[in-house]
Amino acid sequence: MQGVGFRPFVHSLATRLGLSGHVGNDVHGVFLEVEGTTAAVERFLVSVTEQAPPLAVIERITTDELAACGSGSFEIVASEAAGTRGTLVSADSTTCADCLREMLDPHDRRFGHPFVNCTNCGPRFTIVRDIPYDRPLTTMSAFAMCARCESEYHDPADRRFHAQPVCCPDCGPRLRLHDAAGVVLPGDPLAGAVAALERGEIVAIKGLGGYHLAVDATNQDAAATLRKRKHREDKPFAVVVSGPERAEDLCVVGEDEQALLTSPRRPIVLLRARTGTALAAAVAPGNRRLGVMLPYTPLHHLLLRQLDTPIVLTSGNVADEPIAYTEQQARARLSGIVDVFLSHDRAIHMRTDDSVVRSFRGREMLLRRSRGYVPQPIPLAWDFPRHVLACGAELKNTFCVAKQHHAFVSHHIGDLENHETLASFAEGIEHFRRLFEVDPRLVAHDLHPEYLSTKYAQGLDDVELVGVQHHHAHIAACLVDNAESGPVLGVAFDGLGYGTDDTLWGGEFLLSDLVDFRRLAHLEPVAMPGATTAIRQPWRMAVAHLVSAYGQHLPAELDLLRRNEQQWPAVADLAARGVSAPPTSSAGRLFDAVAALLGVRHAINYEGQAAVELEQGTDLDERGSYPVTVPAGGEPLRVPGSDLVRAVVEDLRAGVAAPVIAARFHNGVADMIAEVCTRLRESTGVSTVALSGGVFQNMLLLERTTARLEAGDFRVLVHARVPTNDGGISLGQVAVAGARDRCDSAVLPR
Template sequence: MTATRIRLTFRGRVQGVGFRPYVWRTVKAYPLTGFVRNTGAGVDVELQGDAQQLRACRRALTLHLPPLARVDTLDETRLPLIETETQFEIADSQGKASGARIPTDIATCPNCLNELFDGSDRRYRYAFTNCTDCGPRYTITHSLPYDRAETSMSAFELCPACREEYEDPASRRFHAEPNACPQCGPRLMLTDRFGQLLKGDPIAGALQIIGMGRSVAMKGLGGFHLVCDATRADAVERLRGQKKRQQKPLAVMVLNVESARRLCHVSDAEAEALASVSRPIVLLSKKEDIDALLPGVAPGLSTLGVMLPYTPMQWLLFHEALGRPQGSTWRDEACDRVWVMTSANPSGEPIVTNNQEARERLNQVADVFLLHNRNIVVRCDDSVLALHDGQVLMHRRARGYAPDPVLLQNDGPNVLATGVPAKNTLTVLRGREAFVSQHVGDVGDSLSCQAMEEVCHHLLELTAVRPEAIACDLDPSHYPSELAEELSGHFGVPLIHVQHQHAHIGAVLAEHGRSGPVLGLALDAVGLGDDGKAWGGELLRCAGGEFTRLGQLAPLPLIGGTRAVREPWLMAVGLLCAMGEDAEAQRRFGRHPAWPALAPQLGKPFDGWLTSSLALWTGAIAALAGLCKEQRFDNEAQQKLEEMAEDCAPLPGGWRMVDGQLDLSPLVRHLLTLEDDACAIASLWHATLAAALGDWTVQAARQADLGTVAIAGGCCANRRLMSLLLERLTEAGLSVLRPIALPPNDGGLSLGQAWVARERLLAARPKA
């Protein structure tokens, strides 16, 4: 027998997922010595013994990984023998983070649920039950390596029973960093709005308040939720009134997939997404008459955002509401409880995370506060997605997904990108990994700027990256660009500006491991173009870090400036005036209170901003159809117009193409004759727009000799448009790339900025 010693270096999602006990259990079956330990870069396993046994063990280690683990690379090194070694053990962590990753927060696992609802278990009804397969991770971690001392659990000393589990490699809680029990861990409490502790069981107390039609501010994983009974009109109206969100659709929580099926149509793929360990909000198509059952939750819309419980606290609310049932069958049976579960952020501000802040900022919003004393280290909203033809369409990527990296095709300089003010995210590129932060949200007021800066520092801390360049938008006037400039000075590295729509296409290329050349089709809201105009409906030839514009949608005047983004009727006026239909504009909108202020600008040459934004074109049509004059929530105009549309044939001759410009005014002229037949307008708009975009794209692809189209931008959320368009493009023999892991909207933009910046740095390097 020949003794050998090797080191296996695992990289990927290998910390905080029970990887070391898995290795320990696996290796124990072989007569080998050595150790396993967390390092700053991943997990190292050193094995020593008979070469044949060693090979068998190495193979076994890659066969049955723990459910949450993902190995991206595995390297092997030969080492000299250590004669004194007698056993295989789990060694202490070593080193500061350089390549390791923090796992995402994971929904409570079935084993923990069994304990949670077992009257004889020491964790019966304990709201912070977790194990190596589940529980909080990202939202409690300050820095790497992922050890209890670096999390907000460091404030809680393990009791003897918990310590035994923590130190026993055979236990499900071996090195479960957030391990806790009622004796030693965090506690729940219920307070009134003055911070006064309320007596009795906190879960029962909170439920009583919900039953009275009032709302509870509940501290969750990545922030507070506002909770009320979704079936009570008075409760929902009260919560909305307090939250200043008059129309915005609210998400609901139900017990399980069977309960969701009572409200909505749920496909197999949707059921799988709902019950996945990431537990996102899934946008489901409502059953008929559901608005009557859930008055005011998502009025007038065909979809409802639904999620299932993912923390013990949420499970406990259902358990309590059902009268604390025994056994586990209740967990799978349909239940009629439906609760509004919406992020607690007073109108547009970032989500609230700490107890003191909750009492101050939610004082007018919540009647009681269901709190606990485990700190939230970083904000993280619920993720939102939809499924379309079985494919994921990400709307908001946050809890359960961040900070899992997108894997890139190639290595390159480390870059930080700061995104844009709408649906902000940040991205750090580290080697082949692209860490896209959780959704930060809209960045405008001082609170949200502060929240963004916190996420930025946390992301740099967790990835241990010192950026070699900072990427940001072309527009220097908003906070994400200001922060980028500041950081570029701080690190003494170049600041690289990336055009908005180019970044959208860049994000798609990054995700698909391509570098071009491709034809980029940006179907978008607004972003500053390199000619100083407001772009948003563009055809770009993209190759590496560079692009050239091949075409655009016919530009419309932005009447009333950026106000037109929120007030589609202003876009309709702009569209009509651009077509020389000033009288028609006055006939349709002349009675609007803002008209008299507008009138003097009309009838003379327009000297304001022009925009080629498809979202704004769509807004104009929604306003002409009488569906949405002013948007009360993001994307309302497009959503209303899409929901109104039915299948129909495109209007022949509805568009023109001149010098790469796509002009839809022939279609608009026809739509004007339909007066206020919203359904006919919406149907014809979608069918003709898809045909026109298809025609335009195919022609440009042929002229530029490109076989691949990358599509991105906020309008990709329009499922009807995308279906029709994709059919045309694939029929024409083009292959199509779309965002999958990231949202097509501005939430994915920071990845594109970082990727384009890296491509430019690589191109500028002297060739070897």
């Protein structure tokens, strides 16, 4: 791993042990020669692993004995750029304690410097243009080191020895504050930004991987104005606080969550929100959870120390556009949103959003894998015979490149629904290909013919295309995430994915390994009246599920039907006749339907909103459960979601409270999954279950499903290192393409 201070560490260790020789970087990683007594060399090899720098990742050490040279010193030699690249690039890392102390010390020459860094912290991936990781190949090449920084850079005893982004107030980079028209504002930029936030204004702040939009998180008017200008009606904002104790003021923070908050990766951590805090209602309306992070750049630390209040820090974009990361983009896209820009002159080479995580049973679970994690690879137990590119899905897109035994999952790209995001997708692929010297011969893609990621793959020349079914990719990603190859019973529940029968799947039970799968069971298909309109308007799915459950005799007294009395007959007719109403087995659409039946959400403003709010409004103490009749035979089994819908309707008629109904529905789905898996174990002999798909972002469902499966003596695999949502699809596609290329299919007889 380059950019983690490994060469300076080796130099210091070798010198301390009285060894001579040299260390350097090449395209394969770190190479070194040490010469000395046998005891000293053996101690060196042990210490290299045990005392490695905090950001270092040592995968393996290979050694050869060489004839003694008789050199009298130990040196860091020039990097070698020739050959096939096998080296890794470090992710960006939060400001370390040593740098933070310097920045806050009035007697230190870096006092108040918003770009302080050393070999143990600071920007890496977002500033790297190419490898080897040396200053000329980063965006810091624009800044000539002053004499004192250069002296530190070349001093083996200094913490900044060969720290490529080393800088100070004398040699830059520098902050600047300007208004929406680009006019530079007088005075100290940091103080000006603080004053703007205190006045309730919206400030665009240039971070590590792009611009953020910031407001005082306790100012209701400011937060509401940000929502209006950004066109983000309901989706919660993330909040940054100055330290762990301030996070405790806003949320319940367990030991595992504290570790996530304070890790060098500094992700947004989803925490259980406290009630009655000073936080503005517009920050996370109607949500039991709050996304919280701690400062991860010197600039963030300086801002929070002067403000002494939590601030909203959300991606600098409008609606579904990618995050702005150049000054030109920021001015063009954000000038209508923000009042002032707090910017600087260090260029960002690769835009990167913040990562989002939560804790599940003491284990980190990623919901968005980006800054702080990328481009650290997912190591695999087998090699790829050929280089592979996987283009991912349409929503929450990531791509993945793979070579040898590494899979490099990209940063979060977003939803491929506009030209800007598609351009970001293509730029990212070219950067990863260059950075890791990947020349893909195999290109994996989703089966959906209209996905822009699929069309990108099909537009490439001289490659072999590998179509991977969406839900198979979900389960394959879960397998790789857990370092397994199958077979497993894969439960893939999501919004929808294109099936091998050209219909829309989404409530799937698969017998799966990395090479192939069989569809053993699925939810009974239900019409989607108006097709994609039914995704944006969950009440349509409620009508469709009512038609499936009751036929022509719908319970007209339901509030949902009264509320939509002018439209629902036509929608019901579409569902009954299957006109402009493609069938889907989607579990996500079932959750949408129940949310609409309970009056939680009739139309959505962001993907998955109805299901999110249904979970948020659940009575956590209710243990009742709605039964589902699992059919006795047939392949695939068709599991009736209509049983759940009828039970919901009967409880609504009986006046049962919506939170209780929501809980019984969740419990019923968990029970149904466990019962179906038990039935499938009898026919397959497989007792390991992999849970994947966006529906399993629902922590209530995930916890109760896992508990029921484990109570039934199943071994359960869930996601950790890549998201269970479509952000993990590209890893699954890469794994399937590589496994098929190795031609070692396991145990899936037809």
